[in-house]
Amino acid sequence: MSVTSKSPVVLQVRDLACDRDGRRLFEGLDFSLCTGAAIQIKGANGAGKTTLLRTLVGIVSDFRGEILWCGSSFPSALPAMRGSLLYIGHRGGVRGSLTPLENLLWYGATRESALWALDCVDLSGFEGSLCYSLSAGENRRVALARLFLPQTPRLWILDEPFTALDAVGVAILEQQMAAHLGFGGSILLTSHQCLSLERLVSVDLSDFVVDESLVAMEAEHVFS
Numbered sequence: 729m730s731v732t733s734k735s736p737v738v739l740q741v742r743d744l745a746c747d748r749d750g751r752r753l754f755e756g757l758d759f760s761l762c763t764g765a766a767i768q769i770k771g772a773n774g775a776g777k778t779t780l781l782r783t784l785v786g787i788v789s790d791f792r793g794e795i796l797w798c799g800s801s802f803p804s805a806l807p808a809m810r811g812s813l814l815y816i817g818h819r820g821g822v823r824g825s826l827t828p829l830e831n832l833l834w835y836g837a838t839r840e841s842a843l844w845a846l847d848c849v850d851l852s853g854f855e856g857s858l859c860y861s862l863s864a865g866e867n868r869r870v871a872l873a874r875l876f877l878p879q880t881p882r883l884w885i886l887d888e889p890f891t892a893l894d895a896v897g898v899a900i901l902e903q904q905m906a907a908h909l910g911f912g913g914s915i916l917l918t919s920h921q922c923l924s925l926e927r928l929v930s931v932d933l934s935d936f937v938v939d940e941s942l943v944a945m946e947a948e949h950v951f952s
């Protein structure tokens with residue numbers, strides 16, 4: 729699928745600002761994510777990448793500005809967006825006391841599709857091991873196996889999906905992301921990794937950091 733200026737926008741952020749613990753992390757953030765396209769959110773440790781993703785999936789509701797799903801504003805658009813969303817957070821959502829197969833069955837996969845997905849991420853032979861006995865990279869593969877299940881939702885929001893993966897794991901994931909975009913899906917991800925995906929644009933949160941000196945000057949002006 730080719731992405732053009734006419735590709736429909738699925739997720740849009742307008743003049744977004746997020747706070748954490750009383751501190752403004754970023755403000756004035758604008759971007760539009762189209763069908764068949766990906767956005768990589770970049771920024772230093774603590775810049776607010778995870779906070780942004782958690783805001784976009786509705787876990788964090790303390791924001792200023794506007795978030796739109798297919799043209800409808802949050803929070804009323806949240807249920808519709810969640811119906812089309814696959815979110816894999818920092819921790820991956822893998823239960824250590826379950827096996828990789830049981831984890832995928834818990835997410836609603838059939839046994840056949842779960843075994844297929846585990847094979848795609850090179851975990852054949854580990855289906856029945858308890859996840860707490862697997863390595864960090866293997867656990868990350870269990871989490872990412874959800875991207876290989878059939879009828880995957882159209883929007884993927886992925887927080888540091890490449891963490892702990894080896895070179896083969898990175899290649900497998902990039903290939904699957906490219907396939908998802910090719911089918912008209914959309915991806916928003918955070919990563920410090922240099923990615924070779926086509927139809928990918930970067931948004932750096934450092935460009936939206938608040939200038940504290942201006943905030944102080946404005947406050948002085950208001951109270952003087």
Ligand SMILES: Nc1ncnc2c1ncn2[C@@H]1O[C@H](COP(=O)(O)OP(=O)(O)OP(=O)(O)O)[C@@H](O)[C@H]1O
Nearest residue numbers: 748749753771772773774775776777778779780918
């Ligand atoms: N639950 C929380 N309560 C209070 N402050 C928080 C909480 N979670 C995050 N923060 C703070 O918000 C800021 C942004 O955190 P966030 O995890 O969004 O950054 P990040 O850009 O994803 O960082 P990293 O690259 O290290 O993963 C940090 O300074 C962090 O200390």
